[in-house]
Amino acid sequence: MNFSPPRYLVPFHPKRIPHHFVDVMIIGGGIAGLRAAMEIDPRLSLLVVTKDQMQESNSSYAQGGIAGVLDTADKFENHVADTLTAGANLCDQEVVEMVVREAPHHIRQLIEWGTKFDTEEGGELMLGREGGHSHHRIVHALGDATGAEIMRAMIRRVHDEIKAQVWPNTFTIDLLTTEGECRGALVWNAHHGKTFVWAKQTILCTGGAGQVYRETTNPPVATGDGHAMCYRAGAVLSDMEFMQFHPTVLYIAGSSRSLITEAMRGEGAQLVDANGYRFMPDYDERTELAPRDVVSRSIVEQMRKTDHPCVYLQLSHLDSDWVRQRFPGIARTCHEFGIDIARDPIPVRPGAHYMLGGVRVDHDGRTSVPRLLAAGEATASGLHGANRLASNSLLEGLVYGAHAGRAANAAALEEPDSFRAIPLENAEVSQSTEPIDLTDVGNSLKSLMWRDAGVWRNEDVLADAALMIDRWIRYALTRQFTHPAGWELQNMLTVSRLMVESARIRTESRGVHLRHDYPETNDESWHRHILLSEGADVAYAPA
Template sequence: MARMFEMRRYLSNFEVSRVGHLLTDVLVVGSGIAGARAAIEASQHGDVILVTKAQAADSATGSAQGGIAEPSGSGDTPDNHVNDTLRVGSGLNATAAVRYMVEQAEARIEELIRWGASFDQEDSVAHRTREAGHSVRRVIHADGDSTGKELARTLITRLHQQERVRLFENCYVIDLITMAGQCVGAVTYHAKYGHQMIWAKQTILASGGCGQLYRETTNPSVATGDGLAAAYRAGAVLGDLEMVQFHPTTLYIAGSSRALISEAVRGEGAHLVDRAGERFMPAYHPDAELAPRDVVSRAIRSHLKDKGGNCVYLDARMFGKGVFEARFPRITRICAEFGIDVSRELIPVNPGAHYMLGGVVTDLACRTNIDGLLACGEAACVGIHGANRLASNSLLEGLVFGAVAGETAGNNLATTEQLGPSLNIGSLNPSSDRTVLDVGDVRTSLRSVMWRNIGVVRTGHRLRETVEIMEFWGRFVLDKTFDQPSGWELQNMLGLARLVAQAAQLRDHSLGVHFREDSEANNGPSEPQHLLVVKSDDGPVYSWAPPCLKCPAESLP
């Protein structure tokens, strides 16, 4: 039955001769920081279509709060930033990629400022905050805690100014099209235009992460991992899918969506306390509230187990009225919506899935193992974060490697043939109408299982059980052919959940954010390895690979 997943090369059936066809040089999937930056760069070389499944600003990028790491402040150096990133990454980082990103940071941020971005200032220089794992104050931010909104606004405005970019909103990528091992575009769905095939010489996947796999998550509703699942079906190598970062402080209010309470709040001095009002982090780690995110998340879980309660609390009362609001206006507003006055009351928080460290494996030029397919941002695994992500490095990764992907795609145009509408894209699907399906119900159950079984702490038997559950659900979800994004999203989430569970099972030792309760500490291989997966007719094929396998510095465009 596991083969049900592998039988699905394409999720939708459509008649190639009857759907609309569009041709472009470069197709970009996703309008977050990585996709937007990639499209701007690629448009210097050719025509670009950027498709995004909701509004352009609906992305993890748009929700980012804390800021973006940039090492040109006083007392800091690029070397410091590289070292902090490597230290947190537990030996799995691609050092050349980290160095490249850090060295590009200042120029890329200055470019954003020239394009109209505005960062918060103090005494006429950018104000820098400190977040967990950073040895110095290095994180610049906008409108206090609305950095992502400002970055998205700047990049989307810039996108609209590019004559060679066409931006299609509410356009859902169902699948990547491959012919003879080459990616030649994507099959999309738009409520008004139906199915379309967008044929491109180069396709850049910048579709973000998959936090929606989890019941507790900071991620926006668009983060269902569609791009990762589509890339897997198309034959791309994915890596380190078990590496999910959990953020320790997600607003915990029954029935509401889980809003992030930025790490910068702890960075500026707020404490975590339990329901008795006792501060507990100093007992777990010398850096207390500023310990790495996985440490704080596990400490919260462990403390709740010992002392009881459903959540812990963030105590930000010491800031006093006005001060907190000025520094964190968005968080103040979010809390106020639930009647919480942060100057007088505690903020209930719990961990939630925040960031997918794994993704489509790329080299430093953002190339994947499939010709014509590039990946960048959270959807990619170029090796920046290793096994644990330093806070505020992911916006920087998207910005820097988005530009790299756009440039690589542009450089490749001259040597890539434009393939057009073809009746020969390979087999479509078997389809069965066995059982009526409540898509919403399966989705909710999937997210609950993922949270219970593959959350902050993992054990072998729970992981095995999860793989079995996903394979069982796969029998009656993957045999359907849906005609709406909600169905395709569910199929993507299910396929990806199975891969995350299998990878977490195979990595039977703790490393970085992946914590196995049933394994002794430090019992993994002395040199940490990537866990790669690729599709075969018989099921996913897993293999181990050393860090930097695909990251020779000379692969930069």
């Protein structure tokens, strides 16, 4: 890479900043972070730091469910095969096998912890089917609010039973490293300012980076902070070119870009264009149940053909009462804009949804930086490959959260309590006095990424994007801000530059990475992962 972001984003002197010591620090309070917390021995001190409230995460907003082989008509081999197919020949098969086989245990564990999944009249779990799945194996909760219900149960357990120490509304500025090892993190809270948190083991579960795009399903907190701070700390990142675009995001002027769950198509919803024509059979024999990358690019192509800014989901051929009962959250959201989902077409288009790339981890969540582990959407575990199979993300958070928690727990138990603060210092540097409009740069970055590194890419537009981001980097990354808005912008610029660089390097189309100038998949040259780390040349790893 041709840029090196500053190691620490803020000036500090250890004597002027309070210190806090814990055995295990978890950064992020989504499903991966909370699941990791549940593995920490009560004899150890544990701190969970969350950027916002724990309810404010991609996990909480997940409408889709959790995939798991729970039906006797299904087999682990089927779920593995579906995951590998969706991943466009770039998954790690050992990882896929591990996650798929652990899925039923984690789902049953959630039930034991109080999660109320939807059931049939006889009390059996209701199993749905979504795009890319060959069998009904998706468990949902409250129709289309699975993530919120799971997080409710897990938050209650963390507070009431584990009694973990949680610092909400606390921004993690940077990881603290010395001699190549992670020793904790520098955090900031509006009431207390900066604090050094020194930890024997740090688990990073900071979620995704969808906010680098203008059109996204992600909440405002998803600014790629974990990806960026891991890069600055020297960790290896992988697969940064792979951002999954959800095909069906509510497209109404003035509304938030609400996700329209894939389960809706799994239950029979049809995609039609501005002329009312059902177009998916023209693109794929699986029609609306094709994997997300196929549906996304089909929608974009149909929008181009019809010169229309969106397409429409249609459910009017289904029982209207059942539709409203099955998707209550979406029904409420659409009703606010005068749309009855049982009768009216729902305007949709693709939006940035799930970051497949991130910090590279092993089976236990260990990164390339000693004492630093990671789990969830901030990672590249090998499960998803070049395209995530629907409802495998919450599952990954559970499995890798548990693995990372166990690994950190074992390491912290073995280490004596003799660790101490490291004498780090980051002096204030002279910088431009010219004011910077953070909102304007942020909005410009989002528009640029949507236009030049969105569903379709090519070398010319990616090269232009790289030049523009480099200009912003030159005067934004050298500044030392005093508030999260500035740090978030620096993180978004860092992550966007890494994404664009990887997208330029991968001269093929695979999974969610689509290039007009290289439309074919090239296994001979590109059956491998692109690895990026600060200060090092681009490297590759076999798939």
